[in-house]
Amino acid sequence: MSTTKLSHLSETLIGSEIVKLGNLISERIRAGEKIYNFTIGDFDPKVFPIPSELEALIIESYQQRNTSYPAAEGVLDLRKAVSSFLKEWEGLDYAPNEIQIASGGRPLIYTIFKAIVDKGDKVVYGVPSWNNNHYVHMTDGEHCIVECSVENNFMPTVNDIRGHVKGATLICLCTPQNPTGTTLTKHDLSEICDLILAENDSRKEGEKKCYLLFDQMYWTLTYGNTAHYNPITLRPAMKEFTVFVDGISKAFASTGVRVGWSMGPENIISKMKAILSHLGAWAPMAEQKAVAKYLYEKDAIANYLTHFKSEIELRLHHIYNGFIALKEKGYAVDSVIPQAAIYLTIKIDLVGNTDESGKILINQADVTSYILSNAKLAVVTFSAFGGSANNPWYRLSVGTCIKEEIPEMLEQLEIALSKLKYIKTATGLL
Numbered sequence: 569m570s571t572t573k574l575s576h577l578s579e580t581l582i583g584s585e586i587v588k589l590g591n592l593i594s595e596r597i598r599a600g601e602k603i604y605n606f607t608i609g610d611f612d613p614k615v616f617p618i619p620s621e622l623e624a625l626i627i628e629s630y631q632q633r634n635t636s637y638p639a640a641e642g643v644l645d646l647r648k649a650v651s652s653f654l655k656e657w658e659g660l661d662y663a664p665n666e667i668q669i670a671s672g673g674r675p676l677i678y679t680i681f682k683a684i685v686d687k688g689d690k691v692v693y694g695v696p697s698w699n700n701n702h703y704v705h706m707t708d709g710e711h712c713i714v715e716c717s718v719e720n721n722f723m724p725t726v727n728d729i730r731g732h733v734k735g736a737t738l739i740c741l742c743t744p745q746n747p748t749g750t751t752l753t754k755h756d757l758s759e760i761c762d763l764i765l766a767e768n769d770s771r772k773e774g775e776k777k778c779y780l781l782f783d784q785m786y787w788t789l790t791y792g793n794t795a796h797y798n799p800i801t802l803r804p805a806m807k808e809f810t811v812f813v814d815g816i817s818k819a820f821a822s823t824g825v826r827v828g829w830s831m832g833p834e835n836i837i838s839k840m841k842a843i844l845s846h847l848g849a850w851a852p853m854a855e856q857k858a859v860a861k862y863l864y865e866k867d868a869i870a871n872y873l874t875h876f877k878s879e880i881e882l883r884l885h886h887i888y889n890g891f892i893a894l895k896e897k898g899y900a901v902d903s904v905i906p907q908a909a910i911y912l913t914i915k916i917d918l919v920g921n922t923d924e925s926g927k928i929l930i931n932q933a934d935v936t937s938y939i940l941s942n943a944k945l946a947v948v949t950f951s952a953f954g955g956s957a958n959n960p961w962y963r964l965s966v967g968t969c970i971k972e973e974i975p976e977m978l979e980q981l982e983i984a985l986s987k988l989k990y991i992k993t994a995t996g997l998l
Contacts, residue, residue, distance in 0.1 A: 577706065584699075585952040589952070604945050604977040606964040607946050607947065608968070609910065613821070616821040616880075616967065619872045621862060621872075622816075625862055626858040635852075640844060640850070641665075642668060642669020642670075642851070643853065643860065646829075647665075649864060650664075650669075650831075662831040665838075667829055668837045669828070670844055670851060671827070671851045672815060672823075672826045673813050674849075679830075680832075685704075689707075689709050689737035689738070690738075691710065691738045691739075691740065693713065694715075694740075695713055695953060695954030696959075697745065698953060701713075709737070712736060718904065718961070722748040722913065723743070723750055723752050725760075734767065736778050737776060739760070740781045743796070747948065747950065747963035748911060749910070751908050777809055782798065784796065785815060785817060788873055788877075789819070792881075794908055811831070811837075815828030819873070883966040883969045883971055887912055893978075897982075901915055913961060913962070915961050921988040929988075932951070932959065939984060944980055945984075948963045
């Protein structure tokens with residue numbers, strides 16, 4: 569093995585735990601093993617295809633030879649279409665020069681961090697949350713971690729953030745949230761905005777402000793009485809301090825199409841453009857041209873979202889009801905009622921149990937392994953989202969879920985749970 573010294577970042581950065589797990593599960597499935605794979609926040613195109621109108625526009629765009637480099641900030645047609653789409657669907661007013669296009673949310677989040685965060689700057693984020701820990705590490709920021717609880721649906725509150733806001737450079741919020749499928753309420757988001765505004769008012773002229781990274785990639789996917797709120801509508805003064813992350817990846821089951829956008833203050837967007845001009849993480853020209861046309865097709869979008877959302881919601885509630893039924897039978901499982909996105913928060917609290925061979929499930933890694941081996945259920949523990957190693961809560965993603973298989977998955981899980989025994993003595997676990 570080579571011992572060549574590389575950069576501090578390359579030697580300390582951990583690759584995506586979710587992608588690694590998803591790849592391992594996919595390999596086992598390809599080898600013929602039956603696994604209910606609820607790990608990756610992606611869609612099976614055979615189950616959830618992209619909108620047919622968008623597909624046709626992409627094909628047409630390639631036939632029109634739209635295969636050259638796009639503008640670094642994104643083609644003007646698309647930025648105008650995004651501006652119109654935001655105004656029509658969310659009531660947000662952003663000019664094309666306040667919009668940056670990139671190949672999905674990841675490069676946008678990275679460039680937001682690079683545009684705002686200096687080495688040692690405080691970055692506040694809740695856990696569990698998707699990848700904030702890694703982006704802070706990549707920018708040498710100071711981790712200010714908020715441990716979120718089930719009592720607040722694993723969303724940060726203003727009181728959670730208050731103790732960290734003094735001197736903070738960036739606060740990261742995602743709603744609807746990956747991994748929990750829960751949302752910030754109007755009241756909670758309003759209070760957080762007020763906290764940021766008050767903090768910025770207290771800072772001296774020339775001092776760096778506290779900015780909000782607001783990831784709303786799942787904002788179209790809310791269910792029942794759940795509503796999505798954004799900082800600008802609630803507090804217009806937040807426009808000066810908020811940078812959005814948004815796009816088509818989750819709204820239209822288009823993760824592989826790779827078209828995302830940020831909206832924010834023009835001075836920040838221009839710096840993001842400069843950084844992306846060196847990274848080259850642009851959305852492909854043909855896809856940009858196609859999405860620019862699709863975003864004006866209001867009826868097609870509404871029809872797609874109606875069906876798409878109903879299919880996701882059906883899966884989420886079916887599995888949620890199954891977990892609650894198991895809980896009512898006395899099994900150590902639980903779930904948070906689904907609100908949004910493609911995720912269900914589930915609890916599998918089996919540490920201390922013994923399996924049929926007498927092996928004790930000593931930690932959560934043992935629990936995950938047992939459920940995968942015996943129930944063929946693959947889910948992602950919250951430790952992959954910055955939570956503690958023995959956190960019994962998991963993310964379950966339904967983007968690849970075949971709804972006809974849900975009853976048999978729940979049956980397999982119950983069988984696996986029924987084989988466990990919890991044994992405890994006065995001196996501890998046997």
